[in-house]
Amino acid sequence: MGAFGPNPEKVRPLLAQGQVLAIQGNYEESLAAGREDCNCGYTDPRDNHFAEISYRYTERNCSPEFKAWMGTLPQRRRVRVGEHELLLVHGSPRRINEFLFHSTSPVPFLEVLLDQNRCDALLATHTGLHWHRRLPSGRDVINVGVIGRPANDGQTHVWYSMIEAREEGLGVELVPLAYDHLGLAAEMRSEGLPEEFVETVLTGWWTTCLEILPARERAASRF
Amino acid sequence: MSSPEVALQSLDTLWFQVGGTVCNLACTHCFVSCSPTNHTHEMLALAEVRRYLDEAARLGVREYYFTGGEPFLNPEMETILAATLEVGPATVLTNGLLLDPGRCARLKALADASDYSLDFRVSLDGWDATSNDPIRGEGTFERILAGIRNLHAAGLNPVITVTEVCEGTAGDAGKERFFTLLRSLGIERPRLKILPVFRIGAEAERGGAYESWQRLREGEAPDGGWDHLQCSSCRMVTDQGVWVCPILVNEPEAKMGETLADTLGDFPLEHPACWTCHVYGVSCRT
Ligand code: SF4
Ligand code: SF4
Numbered sequence: 001m002g003a004f005g006p007n008p009e010k011v012r013p014l015l016a017q018g019q020v021l022a023i024q025g026n027y028e029e030s031l032a033a034g035r036e037d038c039n040c041g042y043t044d045p046r047d048n049h050f051a052e053i054s055y056r057y058t059e060r061n062c063s064p065e066f067k068a069w070m071g072t073l074p075q076r077r078r079v080r081v082g083e084h085e086l087l088l089v090h091g092s093p094r095r096i097n098e099f100l101f102h103s104t105s106p107v108p109f110l111e112v113l114l115d116q117n118r119c120d121a122l123l124a125t126h127t128g129l130h131w132h133r134r135l136p137s138g139r140d141v142i143n144v145g146v147i148g149r150p151a152n153d154g155q156t157h158v159w160y161s162m163i164e165a166r167e168e169g170l171g172v173e174l175v176p177l178a179y180d181h182l183g184l185a186a187e188m189r190s191e192g193l194p195e196e197f198v199e200t201v202l203t204g205w206w207t208t209c210l211e212i213l214p215a216r217e218r219a220a221s222r223f
Numbered sequence: 224m225s226s227p228e229v230a231l232q233s234l235d236t237l238w239f240q241v242g243g244t245v246c247n248l249a250c251t252h253c254f255v256s257c258s259p260t261n262h263t264h265e266m267l268a269l270a271e272v273r274r275y276l277d278e279a280a281r282l283g284v285r286e287y288y289f290t291g292g293e294p295f296l297n298p299e300m301e302t303i304l305a306a307t308l309e310v311g312p313a314t315v316l317t318n319g320l321l322l323d324p325g326r327c328a329r330l331k332a333l334a335d336a337s338d339y340s341l342d343f344r345v346s347l348d349g350w351d352a353t354s355n356d357p358i359r360g361e362g363t364f365e366r367i368l369a370g371i372r373n374l375h376a377a378g379l380n381p382v383i384t385v386t387e388v389c390e391g392t393a394g395d396a397g398k399e400r401f402f403t404l405l406r407s408l409g410i411e412r413p414r415l416k417i418l419p420v421f422r423i424g425a426e427a428e429r430g431g432a433y434e435s436w437q438r439l440r441e442g443e444a445p446d447g448g449w450d451h452l453q454c455s456s457c458r459m460v461t462d463q464g465v466w467v468c469p470i471l472v473n474e475p476e477a478k479m480g481e482t483l484a485d486t487l488g489d490f491p492l493e494h495p496a497c498w499t500c501h502v503y504g505v506s507c508r509t
Binding site: 045094101102103104105106109113210211214215217218219221 | 233235279280281282283284285286310311312314334338339340341342343378379380395412414
């Protein structure tokens with residue numbers, strides 16, 4: 001709900017109006033628990049520097065009620081779509097801040113993870129990069145993407161996923177979403193967020209948190 | 224006082240001592256004491272690697288690391304990588320000396336053909352010949368840089384790993400010197416990892432061995448237990464069986480079995496090197 005962008009409190013009424021079911025991510029967990037850091041899982045000092053700026057900003061700009069509500073959210077949800085049992089988590093079923101990148105989440109690993117967690121599809125996010133892998137067993141793993149930051153591909157739109165039951169199995173569609181990114185950039189500047197973050201919104205390329213990217217995702221990146 | 228035990232949370236990372244203990248260098252800080260004549264562990268053959276890859280896939284291993292010695296001394300190394308990249312991402316730790324342009328082009332083709340990441344770590348122990356060569360050997364600085372250049376020219380961007388033997392590396396100024404060096408090679412997005420030294424093997428003679436107080440003790444576990452140690456999620460395959468981790472391959476008591484299934488149990492953190500892992504937060508993550 002918070003992290004990179006401005007004015008996290010604006011999210012709350014939108015979730016309520018849309019009756020959106022949410023789960024806890026590492027941000028929500030940390031904010032609710034009053035932790036000192038976002039527990040994003042970065043190792044590089046530059047990444048941690050910028051992670052701290054966004055965490056402090058979010059921390060300051062969320063009301064105590066909002067934070068308390070975050071603490072009531074579950075860390076996983078099971079949703080039935082047609083015949084399919086979906087498991088929704090933030091990072092992975094094992095850890096709230098585990099990174100599931102496409103190039104480092106191999107098929108045998110995912111098959112075992114789904115066996116252990118008894119589901120037909122696993123939906124995760126956290127990395128900021130969307131992908132979908134249909135496993136040989138017919139099950140699906142989807143990194144659903146994020147709507148708070150573009151996907152480091154030089155495009156300003158953000159991504160979400162549409163999941164539906166279809167005759168032939170689970171329908172998975174990764175959907176790009178254009179929005180008023182110039183308006184967001186202006187809002188970020190007026191809130192005093194770092195120019196590095198604004199640049200990402202304006203160009204679609206990440207300028208921070210690059211150290212966590214595996215070789216393949218890093219090679220596709222501009223910085 | 225007795226030593227604490229570390230549980231294997233999940234076998235995520237499988238290492239292969241693919242080059243054995245044979246190396247074309249004999250660095251003064253090598254904690255495995257590798258050299259051209261050290262045959263304590265021999266190179267792994269493709270067939271052996273395949274057998275472990277099959278077992279690893281059944282267990283849901285997430286990533287594979289290759290080390291030695293020098294992996295590229297193994298004549299089957301490229302085929303081994305191709306086989307690995309069919310089941311998961313691979314990272315090779317190399318000294319960079321055998322990375323000629325032809326090999327780099329083939330490695331790039333392997334990376335492009337896989338769904339999974341292929342990554343490289345090249346060891347360097349100084350920002351010039353004066354700092355690096357006394358540790359890694361006469362003339363190695365220029366040869367390592369040539370290897371890094373060749374990888375970069377082929378479109379592969381390695382992580383440069385530096386140990387704290389090179390004085391001043393751990394501070395920001397030291398890191399900046401490496402970044403400057405790498406940028407001067409035309410690498411716009413330099414990647415760097417600093418590693419602590421393990422005071423065992425050749426390093427025990429160079430820098431001194433562990434002192435008796437440098438041990439982990441029961442009751443010292445941090446809040447999250449010992450899950451921050453890499454042995455809570457890794458194992459190491461050599462030609463002689465499966466070891467607990469890539470650091471203790473010269474310790475007979477760190478051998479846990481012949482198959483991966485033999486090695487899924489707890490391990491006592493008795494060795495002083497375990498102290499370094501804990502205190503410095505050693506992980507294989509970049
Ligand atoms: S540190 Fe690496 S390059 Fe040096 S001798 Fe040991 S294995 Fe070889
Ligand atoms: S040396 Fe490090 S990785 Fe190996 S068993 Fe000890 S703590 Fe674990």
